[in-house]
Amino acid sequence: MLDRTLTINGEQAAAETTFEVRNPSTGELVGHAPNATEETLNAAVAAAKAAFPNWAATPDEERQSLCRRIVEVLGENSEELAELITREQGKPLNGAGSRWEVGGAQAWAAHTAELTLPVKVLQDDENGYLTLHRRPLGVVGSITPWNFPLMIAVWHVLPALRTGNTVVIKPSPHTPLATLRMVELVSALLPPGVLNIVTGDDKAVNLGALMSAHPDIRKIVFTGSCATGQRVMQNAAQTMKRLTLEMGGNDAGIVLPDADPDAIAEDLFWGAFINNGQTCAAMKRLYVHESIHDAVCDALVAYARNVPVGDGMDEASILGPVQNKAQFDKLKRLVDDAKTKGQVLLGGTPGEGLFFPPTLIAGLSNGDALVDEEQFGPALPIIRYSDVEQALADANALETGLGGSVWSRDKEAARALAARMECGSVWINKHGAIQPNAPFGGVKQSGLGVEFGEEGLAEYTDIQVVFS
Template identity: 75%
Template sequence: RSFVTTTKPKSSLNHNLKSVPWALTGDMLNVVTGDDGTINLGKLMSEHPKISKIVFTGSTPTGRRVMQSSAETMKRLTLELGGNDAAIVLPDADPRLIAEGLFWGAFMNNGQTCAAIKRLYVHEAIHDAVCDALVAYAKTVTVGDGMDEGSALGPVQNRMQFDKLSALIEDAKDRGCVLLGGVPGEGLFYPPTIIAGLKNGDALVNEEQFGPALPIISYKNVDEAIAAANDSPNGLGGSIWTANIEQGRKLAARLECGSVWINKHGAIQPNVPFGGHKQSGFGVEFGEEGLAEYTELQAVFS
């Protein structure tokens, strides 16, 4: 059952959700939209005593505000928040075979996906070969108008994110080596950008760019790579790329994140729970466990 229903324009809400006919219609799905600059619908909903459950997908800072404003009513929450997913390429991987998967793991939806590869750790033995293979594949991908059937990637979604992405890339250009891209296009278009020579502590590595930019970090041994991947307040997803599947599974257990993929990244399915660790949120979606998030456990004694 839904908790809010209205088909009226936001001006008719009178800036007060008390005017909305809560749960009186029995409708299964209702949509309320509004400009948070005029009326903070999110805050009104998370504070409202008639709403018993909030499921939020978005940034970690906004997730914190949802928690704060829902605390007074002890509202139950499912939060799927920011990610800064790490992918680790082991030295036994074949750069040519994994290049396409790595690219789309990082640049699906032009990098504007919570569970996309945001940091790529590659063993020093194959670092250059992986860089070369990634760049070669990226050059085959067309960025352009989504109405054009030949376009595979589109623009950054809004000016604020475009400016943040641009600033992170400009900082990275001073610290690493731009292998591809790095120059903004027209409007909000930004080409896939690959930068090597960065490390943990650099802004493009530490912060979630949520756009078409991928930092590649060289490592010497697997323990170093696992530690670097876990050195983040986020823990949404991660991946291991290797020719040895069993080795990949063992390393997966050491990653501090809710989902780990072997030789792919970001693939979710409706029968498998999906959620984050650490500041990437709590609770899960999908699977029986995700359905259980919408239920209350009750024990009856007689």
């Protein structure tokens, strides 16, 4: 059993009380995490604020070198971190599981370490010399979710450090352990106070609300639900914080009539069921032309029925459990409703504990709960359509717009339709394949701002124009 401590101002700090972290595969106690108080949070923010001037003044090459060292430390401790993720989050070690997540964290950290934001010369003539500079903001507050606890923490922390900001991070109470360990490892490389972490069970103290209203935090970067993101934005308004909000998506995929059902079945499945469907940019709705609807359904069932589901620590498992009971109950409600309106092609009946089998349900349409609400779990509604214009209208009908996909043998036709989808990222013949050099973010109510690449890095800075 693991009992973790906080990292504040370069020191390990205990808390008066702790909360339990349990393995969603078995229900077994994994460890205890500290319950930070408001005073603890204030101490972490004060440490980050005090560390900021020297860190911001550190030569860019030195910060870059330290970020490269972070990549090495993640690699040196990859198996320990992967096992922590599996034990607290539930995802298997293998497949697109925890080892893959740690590898992804390394890849994003490595790419971010090499990014720069050079000074831009806006004007150089007899009328003046104008330069645009990117200045660090100050203290960045990071609020991370439970689905990819380590990788998303790296997505938040590395660009903040790379641009000269200091950080206070708060992971989800469902999955704090891997992030606590990562911050402990990384903080040892950095000056005291540059990277700090607070955790809590969100019962007595809502650390996220306190962070988003804190006068000494200059930016909040948040990944999570639309409802919580909206509250973050409200709380941040009085202090005019900079915000990056990556919120919910209910991504649609559109399969055109010329697609090959057997050729796309595997990619369709993983577009929807990566991380057991617990992914913001997973495909949550699939619109299939009536001419190939049944063939696509058959191909998906044939592939999905052979995917091993089990305890994440079992090397043979490829999918694990739903991470927590609240999410499991929501998923079950949506599937139970869908079972009364559509046809269950596969799954639909929960297993033991928090296990839910891959579930495919046809015969649904917009207006049904499993189509309109983001399920965030292993259940995919398949909607038959006859008119591609109506399918596009249905795909765009919701207030979210994170990602979307078009499936066709004709890439030009697919690109033309993709351009009309109302979402931040669109994929052709795949879904959810994000990468560190491509800006990622949503439109409509799926978020504010972008992450990744130079555009994402710039969001951790203020612009200053110097006239001379």
